Amino acid sequence: MKSGTTFISDQFYAKHVSDLHFRHLRMAKASTSIQDCAAQMAKEQVSCLFVGESPQQIQGYVTDITLRDQALAKGLAFDTPISEIMEHAMVSIHPEATLVEALLLMFRTKSRYLLVKENEQYIGWISRTKILTEQSQGPFMFIQSVKEARQITELKDKWQRMPEIIHLLLSRGMKAGIVNQIITTVADTITQRVIERVIKEIGSPPAKFVFFVLGSEGRGELTLKTDQDNAIIYEDKANEQREAV
Incomplete structure (x- = not known):
């Protein structure tokens, strides 16, 4: 039972x-x-x-x-x-x-x-x-807790809990495609929090930019063990500002 x-x-x-x-x-x-x-x-x-x-x-x-x-x-x-x-x-x-x-x-x-x-x-x-309110526990409350994390060490601890959560979901028969989306969502959320934290610590960036995720994360198919390809697309600035950028 x-x-x-x-x-x-x-x-x-x-x-x-x-x-x-x-x-x-x-x-x-x-x-x-x-x-x-x-x-x-x-x-x-x-x-x-x-x-x-x-x-x-x-x-x-x-x-x-x-x-x-x-x-x-x-x-x-x-x-x-x-x-x-x-x-x-x-x-x-x-x-x-x-x-x-x-x-x-x-x-x-x-x-x-x-x-x-x-x-x-x-x-x-x-x-x-x-x-x-339909669930008192599970991956979505976990994702919400990641969004609310304030320290890099806290985000690291959250990611280290992911294998346990994924094992639970797979043991309950959740489809692999949905599990991939959950892993991707958590990874995206952690990335956003890290970027926000870094900007808060070192100040506003000298140029507008986009942090660009590629590969499996970009496709929403991320797994727990994966290489990761990222890029930064940033605003073209005058020559005297390029060193700062």
Whole structure:
């Protein structure tokens, strides 16, 4: 007989987006003021409000964080149209996708919310918090803990735990392709944290740059034992600045 913890975890891996009670789309017109949108979100107790004429004509969205960072922190007038601060990078998923696929998509796109789309129609939305409440342990809470790590030594310790987690997932029958994506997501997250930490320690870079991952990590097929090809693409600067770059 399986233990209660194992049973709950196995249930999570078998669940689909359609198994959740995803939330109905709450809408506001693009001309609606920031204050009215905040009042609507408070009244309806939602952390995400979609902007557009209808659920099938969505132009963008705002979250409680958007209101904090783009409106309050910048001192915008309360009658500013919500279209001035709304976010545009919307990500959608099919209701028959698994919760595993939904979380991987969220981590890859840095999205806290996903639109649920079926037959070219938006039928609702789900949040990362909603999905994470479906499991109390497992790789996604681990990925979240990696995102929250602050020290390089802590990140090293996280990576050293990966074989244990991967062994657990494989023993429960998780598909190898999904396991590869999980390893890739953890590696990408650690890379991002290292870059952020280095910049914090030595200061802002003298040129804009992109850290470019190639090979298996770039394809989302990373394994635990692999060589790694990376590159840095950086801004072309004047000759007198090249040494600093």
